[in-house]
Amino acid sequence: MQDYYDIIFKRKSVRKFDGALVLSDGDMSDIKDEIERFSPLQKDIDVRFNIVKREQTTARFGSNCLLMYSEKKPLYLLNAGYMLEQMDLFMASKNIGVCWYGLGKTKEKTFDGLDYVIMLAFGKSAEGDFRKNPDELNRKNTQDIWHGEFDSDVKLAVRAAPSACNSQPWKIESADGKITVSRDTKVRSIIPRSMLSYFNSIDMGICLDFLETALDHKGYKFERTLEVLEDGEKPRGLEKIAEYIVAK
16 A cells, blocks of 8 residues: 555645646546545445546536545445545645535436545646645644544644544544544534534544554554444534554
């Protein structure tokens, strides 16, 4: 697997594109090949991806959009964030700018019988369009999202994870070789409460991808266990998402 740890700090949401820069046929071929290399969080969830011109959606920037479709099984939103963030990092490594377009719409509500989930708007960018220093991050302080001793490089990577309207819903605890990742269901955001759980569930998948990218980079071995809510459960406060048993 490609090591994208350094790209975590390069990537940023790109919303302005230079019309003189155009994705090449090689870029598009690389993107399609990368889709085939995605690692799912849940292998039993059927997913599809479709690349369309931006004009076929309501996105306002970029040249193209990558649309994700999925079965609506437990954890499908977590899986969506986890998989699409792999593309976000891959594109940043190729100087292709990306923005998660949560409110983007497409006429193709279904694809191969699967439901539309979310899209990435993307286009060719210049090196200067990306982040140059982790100090540029507009994020919560590390101590506000992660409690407990652990590798500072891993903590820094998780802190950099993008989220809907920068809501950063994750809370992490570490102790005795165990990392527990939870979602703060009371997080404050400009996102309407009726939509917050949807987007923050995708965000948590992004968080897990950043965490695992950093763990792999630093040489940690880990076993992941995902939590599935029982029907009707609606936790208020912290909703446990995943637990990792970690060792060097």
